[in-house]
Amino acid sequence: MTAHHDQHTEPAEVQHDEHLAxxxxxGQPGLPQDxxxxxxxxxxxxxxxxxNPAMPLLANAAHVAVRGHRRRTLLAIAAATLVSGGAAAVVLARDAQPGSPLWPITELVYTEHADLALIRMALGDARAAITQGRYTDAQIHLDEAARLLTRITPGTPAQQLAAEIGTLRQELAAHLAAPAQQSEPASQTPGARAATPASAGGTTGAPTDPGSPGQRPATPTPGGQPPVPPGRDRPQPGEQQRTTTRGSSRPPR
Amino acid sequence: MMSELDDDLVARAQHGDAAALEQLLGAVRVVAVRYCRARLGRTVGAFTTADDLAQEICLAVFHGLARVRGPLITYMYGIASHKVTDALRTAGRTAVLHSLDELEGRADISPGPEDAAVAAELSAQLARLLATLPPQHREIIVLRIMVGLPAEQVGAALNLSAANVRLIQHRALAQLRPVANEILSEVNP
Structure with a gap:
């Protein structure tokens, strides 16, 4: 204890400042306006x-990961943790998910586990996006999952995830093809469709409206990629940003 | 949030309770971020440097958690204050190079010119306020008001009784009042 009670200080003044502090x-209201x-x-x-208690930790890990000296520092800490009394806690970090306070540890120590978690999350997002008709989002999530999958050691989990990506791509392709066929007006002739200006360029269709009448039918793309309807062949800037900011923060291996 | 640094939570985290560990590290992170931001301020308009250091503090606390026997805040403050002191010393040596690095690498995440100016002004004002205080007074204001720790935890961090924390806090605030009057009279002459 280095401080001593000051006999000359009025306790009421101390308490007044304690209330202020x-x-x-x-962050309570009612502060004096001095x-x-x-x-x-x-x-x-x-x-x-x-x-934000959780996500900035992940976001900060991104900044840390791209700067060599800091990354080495963190890796040293993580490695030291493994051989010290904190090993039990590190084991807990193995099952952490993106957004958890333990996630940076997972990324640093359990690199492949982190990638697998990100792939599963991307697939879940893709599935949800297909269900909700957000097909461009679904495409982006599937591409992200496929990109991360290239970093996984070949084996059973990688095969299962590859199969799941394939299934979802087919499902997405089916959804994209179906509305275009259903939207064909029965009374409309091919010639009448061709004469519609909007259908010729295909760039004026709303991004979230793949089945709008007047758009040309979606066509399959080479390499088994799902067909992309007109006006939706590029991810929206916000959509791309959402995906890349939650992805792995590590540089490519 | 601040009460989450309590001994029971620490004990559960040390015994392998994953939920307790997550909750604890979330609370540790909040304290670390606020402390580093208050002590280091903004660099080129952003708290990125302070937040990076907070991240290191969190990992260091995580690393040593199994060995903590007393209040966690005492252990954590020991790490945080040393890292901040080191960072300030390093920043003093490499101020020019660091600024160039920040400008080249992080220009895209800085706030807009007006926001950056206001934020930088606030950081500068806080630094000016804190610079007028002796180190112990400064730490009490930072931990108590900026970080938001209760007087008991501030005392645990600084090896003081809660009563002494309140007394020193009173003296520090008394010392800061004329400085604050001066700063605001400069802003609104």
Whole structure:
């Protein structure tokens, strides 16, 4: 203990400042509008802004991973953890999922396990996107899963995931083909469709409306890729961003 | 959130309770991020450097968790204060090179010019406030107000009683009032 009670300080003043500190610390309303309170509250809010307990840890891992010296530091810590008393905790990190506070450990120590978790998550997202009719999103998630799969050691899990990717690609292709066929108006002749300006370019169709009448039918792409309807052959910027920010933060091996 | 650094949670995490470990590291991370941001401020308009250091602190706490016997905040503060001191020392040596690196590599994640100016101003004002305090007073203001720890945990971190924390906090705030008046009178003359 290095401080001593100051006999000259009024306890009421100390308590008054403790109340002030408590309000500032907890963000409670009713702060006095004096310069110090205003300034400290503003600085506190600035420090706590964009403070997400889970995801920034993952996002920060991305920054860390791309900088060599920091990555080496973290790897050294992780490696040291393995041989120290923290080994039991590291084992827990093996089953962590993206977004968990343990996820950076998983990425650093259990590299392949982290990739498998990301692939499964991408497949889950792709499945959900197909169900909800967000076919461009589904395509992006499947491409991401396929990209990550190239980093997995060949074996049973990789084969199973490859098969699952194939199944979902076929399912996506079927969904993309079906609305285009169903949307053919029975009374409309091929000539009438060709005369519609929107159907010729195919670039004015809404991205989330693959079955809009007037769009040309989707055609299969080489290499077994699912067909892409007109106006939807490029991921939307926001969609691409969502996928890449949640993907693995490690540089390609 | 801050009460989650309690001994019971630490004990459960040390005995392999995965949920407790996640909860604990989430709380550790919040404390580490706030502490590093308050001490290091922004670099080129962003808290990225401070947040990276917070990440290192979290991993170091994770690494040593099995060996923690007293209050976790004491162990964690020991790591955090040393890492921040080292970072400030290194930043002092390599300020120019670091700034160039930041400008080249991170320009895309910086806030817009107006936001960056306001944020940088706040960081500068906090740094100016804290620079007027002796180290122990500064640490109490940072841990108590910026991080949001209760006086008892601040005391555990700094090896002080909660009563002494409140007393020093009172003195520190008294010392900061004229400085804050001066800063705001400069902003709104």
């Amino acid at each position: 408590h309000k500032l610390a907890t 310069p110090l309170s205003i300034l400290l509250a503003a600085c506190r809010d600035d420090i706590r802004a964009a403070e």
